[in-house]
Amino acid sequence: KAGVTQTPRYLIKTRGQQVTLSCSPISGHRSVSWYQQTPGQGLQFLFEYFSETQRNKGNFPGRFSGRQFSNSRSEMNVSTLELGDSALYLCASSLGGTGFYEQYFGPGTRLTVT
Amino acid sequence: GESVGLHLPTLSVQEGDNSIINCAYSNSASDYFIWYKQESGKGPQFIIDIRSNMDKRQGQRVTVLLNKTVKHLSLQIAATQPGDSAVYFCAEIRGGSQGNLIFGKGTKLSVKP
Numbered sequence: 001k002a003g004v005t006q007t008p009r010y011l012i013k014t015r016g017q018q019v020t021l022s023c024s025p026i027s028g029h030r031s032v033s034w035y036q037q038t039p040g041q042g043l044q045f046l047f048e049y050f051s052e053t054q055r056n057k058g059n060f061p062g063r064f065s066g067r068q069f070s071n072s073r074s075e076m077n078v079s080t081l082e083l084g085d086s087a088l089y090l091c092a093s094s095l096g097g098t099g100f101y102e103q104y105f106g107p108g109t110r111l112t113v114t
Numbered sequence: 115g116e117s118v119g120l121h122l123p124t125l126s127v128q129e130g131d132n133s134i135i136n137c138a139y140s141n142s143a144s145d146y147f148i149w150y151k152q153e154s155g156k157g158p159q160f161i162i163d164i165r166s167n168m169d170k171r172q173g174q175r176v177t178v179l180l181n182k183t184v185k186h187l188s189l190q191i192a193a194t195q196p197g198d199s200a201v202y203f204c205a206e207i208r209g210g211s212q213g214n215l216i217f218g219k220g221t222k223l224s225v226k227p
Binding site for chain 2: 004033035042043044045048056058090092102103104105106107108
């Protein structure tokens with residue numbers, strides 16, 4: 001079974017631009033969560049989508065948004081990029097539903113904002 | 115600030131020794147606790163989890179202990195191997211929001227041959 005894939009793996013953008021990152025979950029998984037990882041703040045939860053609906057949201061500004069498609073693939077968008085948005089963006093998929101289901105992480109997208 | 119934290123940022127052990135990685139949490143309402151391992155260039159990998167109504171859970175070479183009285187979580191790795199070198203994170207899930215993991219800062223484990 002293929003794992004979680006994220007594209008692109010590396011990205012360099014300029015302040016003020018916007019960026020879209022993509023995540024393809026494991027087949028059959030309906031939940032996709034996004035996390036931001038930085039050396040200073042560690043791993044922080046952005047949001048979670050389940051069956052095309054945002055189910056949970058972290059404490060990030062509205063510049064960070066996401067969506068999920070009917071095939072469970074998810075995208076996250078960051079508008080008006082700031083230098084502080086430079087980070088590793090990870091997505092994780094799980095079966096979803098109620099209760100706890102193990103989350104499987106992708107390798108991440110390394111975003112550098114200059 | 116972080117409510118899930120780690121006592122030590124780095125841990126160095128000799129190959130073959132046992133490793134203990136600690137984690138403190140502050141929210142007694144958390145339902146699940148999970149340990150993740152992250153190797154360089156990779157996403158976090160699930161190691162083991164424990165429900166809040168359990169004290170101990172064992173996996174292959176790993177044991178997680180939960181002490182709710184002092185809000186402390188630990189990961190024990192038996193017979194540590196070079197392949198265990200990585201950053202280890204504890205994470206908690208609160209209030210049934212299973213898609214929202216609250217991560218600690220991480221402990222870097224280095225295994226000396």
